[in-house]
Each structure stands twice: as structure tokens, then as C-alpha cells.
Amino acid sequence: MSLQAQLNANPGVTADRDDATHGFVFNHTMLRVRDVRQALDFYTRVLGFTLVRRRDFDEAKFSLYFLVLVDDPSVIPAEEPARGEWLLSQRGVLELTYNHGTENDPAFAYHDGNSEPRGFGHICVSVPDVEAACARFEQLGVPFQKRLADGRMKNIAFIKDPDGYWVEILQPTARV
Amino acid sequence: MSLQAQLNANPGVTADRDDATHGFVFNHTMLRVRDVRQALDFYTRVLGFTLVRRRDFDEAKFSLYFLVLVDDPSVIPAEEPARGEWLLSQRGVLELTYNHGTENDPAFAYHDGNSEPRGFGHICVSVPDVEAACARFEQLGVPFQKRLADGRMKNIAFIKDPDGYWVEILQPTARV
Numbered sequence: 367m368s369l370q371a372q373l374n375a376n377p378g379v380t381a382d383r384d385d386a387t388h389g390f391v392f393n394h395t396m397l398r399v400r401d402v403r404q405a406l407d408f409y410t411r412v413l414g415f416t417l418v419r420r421r422d423f424d425e426a427k428f429s430l431y432f433l434v435l436v437d438d439p440s441v442i443p444a445e446e447p448a449r450g451e452w453l454l455s456q457r458g459v460l461e462l463t464y465n466h467g468t469e470n471d472p473a474f475a476y477h478d479g480n481s482e483p484r485g486f487g488h489i490c491v492s493v494p495d496v497e498a499a500c501a502r503f504e505q506l507g508v509p510f511q512k513r514l515a516d517g518r519m520k521n522i523a524f525i526k527d528p529d530g531y532w533v534e535i536l537q538p539t540a541r542v
Numbered sequence: 543m544s545l546q547a548q549l550n551a552n553p554g555v556t557a558d559r560d561d562a563t564h565g566f567v568f569n570h571t572m573l574r575v576r577d578v579r580q581a582l583d584f585y586t587r588v589l590g591f592t593l594v595r596r597r598d599f600d601e602a603k604f605s606l607y608f609l610v611l612v613d614d615p616s617v618i619p620a621e622e623p624a625r626g627e628w629l630l631s632q633r634g635v636l637e638l639t640y641n642h643g644t645e646n647d648p649a650f651a652y653h654d655g656n657s658e659p660r661g662f663g664h665i666c667v668s669v670p671d672v673e674a675a676c677a678r679f680e681q682l683g684v685p686f687q688k689r690l691a692d693g694r695m696k697n698i699a700f701i702k703d704p705d706g707y708w709v710e711i712l713q714p715t716a717r718v
Contacts (some may be wrong), residue, residue, distance in 0.1 A: 368620060373593045376607075383615075386678050387590025391669040392611040392634040393573040393712075396663035406554035414563025419548045428630035431552075435568040435633075439559075444544060446718075454668045454714035457611075457634025458568040463663060477659035485653040485707070486662030487639060492630045494565035502562050520664035531661070537570075538630035541623075 367390055368385050395434070395489060397531055398404070398476050401469035402431065404528035405462050412508055413461065413491055415531075416443055427466040434459055443478035460489070478530045488524065490534035496521065497533055570608070570635035571665060573707055574652050577645035580704035581638050583607055588684055589709070591636065591669055594618055594629050603642040608648065610635055618669070636665070654706045664700065667708035672697065675711055 367374075375383035381493045399405035401411050409415040415433040422429045432453055436442070452495040453459060468474045479486035493499040500514055511524035511532050521540040543551075553678035575581035585591040589710035591609040598605045608629055618623040627633060644650045651670070654661035669675040676690055676699050687708050697716040700708045 368621065369622070370618070373596060374584055375592060376582060376596065377587070379550035382582065383590050383592070384587065386674075387588075388613060390611055390675075391668045392591075392636060392665065392669040392693050394666045394710075396666070396710075398660055398663055403554035406552060407556065407654060410554070410560065411556035412563075414559050414566045416551060416559070417555055420549060435563075435566055439546075442546070442603075446545070449545065451645075451714045454712060457632070459664075459666075460568060461666075470642035471626065477653075477655070477661035479653070479655065479662055481655035483559045483576055483659070485636075485705075488573055489568065490570045490572070490635075491635075492569040500564075505706065517544055529661075534570075534572075536630060536671065537571075537626045 374386060380524050381402040387540065391455060393454055394455055394461045396461040396463055396475065397489075397529070398463045398465070399529050400474055400476060402429070402464035402529060403469070405464075405540075406431065408527050409462075412503070412506060418459075419450065429464045429466070431464065432459055433462070476531075478526075478532060480532060482514065488532035488534050490536065491539050492536050494537065496523065496535060496537035503535075505537075563611050566609060567631060570631055570637045572637040572639055573665075573705070574639045574641070575705050576650055576652060576702060578605070578638065578640035579645070581640075582607065584684075584703050585636065585638075588679070588682060591616065594635075599698065605640045605642070607638040607640065608635055608639070652705050652707075654702075654708060664708035666712065668712050668714050670713065671715060672699065672711060672713035673694055675713075679711075 370485040389502060415435045417433050434456060438525045444454050470519055509526045511526050514520055514523050523535045527533055563669045571717045591611045593607060593609050595608040610632060679701055685702045687702050690696055690699050699711045703709055
């Protein structure tokens with residue numbers, strides 16, 4: 367039995383995909399951020415994301431920021447509506463929700479999902495060289511949840527974004 | 543000023559990407575699920591995901607399930623290690639963490655992130671025809687957090703997965 371057939375035999379799995387799901391795309395993951403300046407700095411400077419769209423809802427006092435991590439940002443259409451259609455057709459978009467003013471409350475913090483009550487766990491960025499990437503994160507002063515040397519799994523690390531969300535770092539060609 | 547230049551002018555944004563981030567990929571989002579059979583049913587049958595990898599940690603009593611949403615599953619390498627390298631190089635992978643036995647505790651539930659303490663908000667699946675997709679979800683008995691007709695934004699819906707996590711549904715070609 368092929369590996370795929372074995373996986374398809376897991377209870378619950380529908381192996382024969384419904385044609386009605388053709389063209390479905392896992393487009394984005396949304397995280398709330400307390401200080402959008404710090405979050406944009408982290409995702410663009412440290413991880414290389416590009417900010418593709420910002421939407422402001424002044425009456426409801428929040429803004430949305432959509433970012434992608436692509437090697438060649440010139441593939442992003444320059445103007446709407448092509449830009450928005452492209453964005454919403456991509457896999458792996460990160461949406462940040464910023465509620466205006468939260469950064470001014472020193473006591474304000476979002477929940478990272480890894481202490482009670484648990485749920486969401488982490489996002490992951492894969493990198494060509496996990497040792498080099500982690501050395502650079504150290505140099506940049508990025509906080510770690512787990513360094514490569516910590517724990518049993520020596521090929522993965524977890525860094526933390528400015529809100530404390532965990533970002534797993536791994537290398538596709540290393541055994542993980 | 544171009545739209546990209548305007549976006550790059552947001553405080554915090556690094557417009558000149560660090561070459562060290564070349565090859566970085568926003569690979570996956572991890573959610574914990576109470577009943578993996580129900581979760582696999584939802585993500586494969588309702589949304590069309592393919593289960594690509596399962597890893598069991600029997601001593602620590604948890605298992606990881608990695609799923610992708612691709613129109614042509616034949617692009618997935620059949621065997622390891624090519625399969626794993628492919629998986630970890632993709633954008634838009636969904637990782638489900640199942641702690642063994644949680645489905646046997648009727649009182650057990652994960653936190654969806656949208657009530658206090660808030661943090662993670664939702665994932666999103668874009669679809670070619672949001673009206674048709676939502677009609678199918680209704681037919682399948684999928685619970686909605688927000689139907690298309692609810693609220694101000696008539697072009698987006700939110701359904702709920704078996705753990706109550708919100709899944710936004712939108713159509714890239716509709717104004718959202």
C-alpha cells in the first residue's frame with residue numbers, strides 16, 4: 367500500500383475529494399497584534415515578509431495588514447484590483463489585526479495559545495539553512511522559545527514574535 | 543508614489559529586504575484538535591485538504607497531522623524523503639496536533655482565540671464562488687459563525703471547524 371493510501375486510511379479522511387472543493391486555497395492565518403509597528407518590523411525585517419495590503423476601519427478602530435513571504439516581490443501586481451485578487455488567491459498569507467491604541471496600554475497583551483486556555487499553537491517559517499537563520503536571529507536579539515540545542519528535536523527552533531506568538535524555524539532538508 | 547511605496551512607508555516596515563531571508567517560506571499554521579477523526583473529516587471532506595504526513599509520538603501521547611490544499615495531489619512526492627522536503631517547502635500547510643484521548647473527555651475543549659483571552663483569530667480558505675461554497679456548507683450542515691447575509695461585509699462568511707476555530711470563506715474576485 368502506498369504511503370498516500372496509508373494516510374487516506376486514517377479514520378475521518380475522505381480520500382476521494384469532492385469536486386466542489388476545486389480551486390479552494392488555504393489563503394491566510396490571522397493573528398491580533400498589540401503594537402503594529404513592532405509586528406511589522408519583526409515580520410518584514412527579521413523574516414522578510416512584504417506588506418501587500420492595509421485596510422483601515424476607522425469607525426470600528428481597527429486596521430488589517432496582509433503580508434506575504436515571497437522571494438520575488440515583483441510578482442505582486444502593482445495596482446488594485448489585480449493586487450487584491452492575487453493576494454486572496456495565494457497560499458501562506460499572514461493577516462495582522464491591530465486594534466487602535468492597544469500599544470499604549472502597558473498591561474495589554476494577547477494570548478499566544480500555548481498556556482491555558484490552549485488552542486492555536488504556532489506558525490512556522492522554513493529556511494534554507496536553519497543554523498545560519500538561528501545565528502542571525504541571535505545576532506538580531508530575537509527571543510527564543512526553544513533553541514536548536516534545547517530539548518530532543520535538535521533540528522527545529524522556536525522564536526517569538528513581539529506579541530509572544532511562537533514561530534517555528536526548520537529546514538526542509540533536515541530530518542524533522 | 544506607488545501603492546507598494548505607500549505600504550513600505552508604514553512605521554516599522556523594512557522595505558529593503560535582508561538577503562539573509564532569501565528562501566524563507568511561511569510554511570504552516572498549527573492548531574490543536576480535540577477529536578482528530580472529526581478534524582480530518584472536516585478538513586478533507588468539507589474543504590478538500592489532503593493528508594500528507596502523520597507523525598506519532600507515543601511516549602508523549604500526541605500525534606501530528608500535516609495537510610495541504612492543492613488542486614492536484616499528484617504533485618505531492620509519493621515517498622520520503624522527497625515528500626517531507628516538499629511538504630516543508632510549501633506555503634499554506636495546516637498542522638493539526640492531537641493529544642491522545644482528549645476526544646473521550648466530554649468537558650474537554652480548545653480555545654478558539656476569539657473570546658478572552660484573545661490572540662489567534664482565524665484561518666481563511668478562498669474559493670472560486672463564495673455563494674456556491676456557502677450553499678454547499680449549509681447543505682453539509684457546517685455551522686456558521688457569520689453567514690454572507692449577516693453583518694456589513696456581505697462578501698465574506700465564517701464557518702466553524704469541529705473545534706470551533708473560525709474559517710473565513712471569501713472569493714478573491716469579489717470585493718472584500
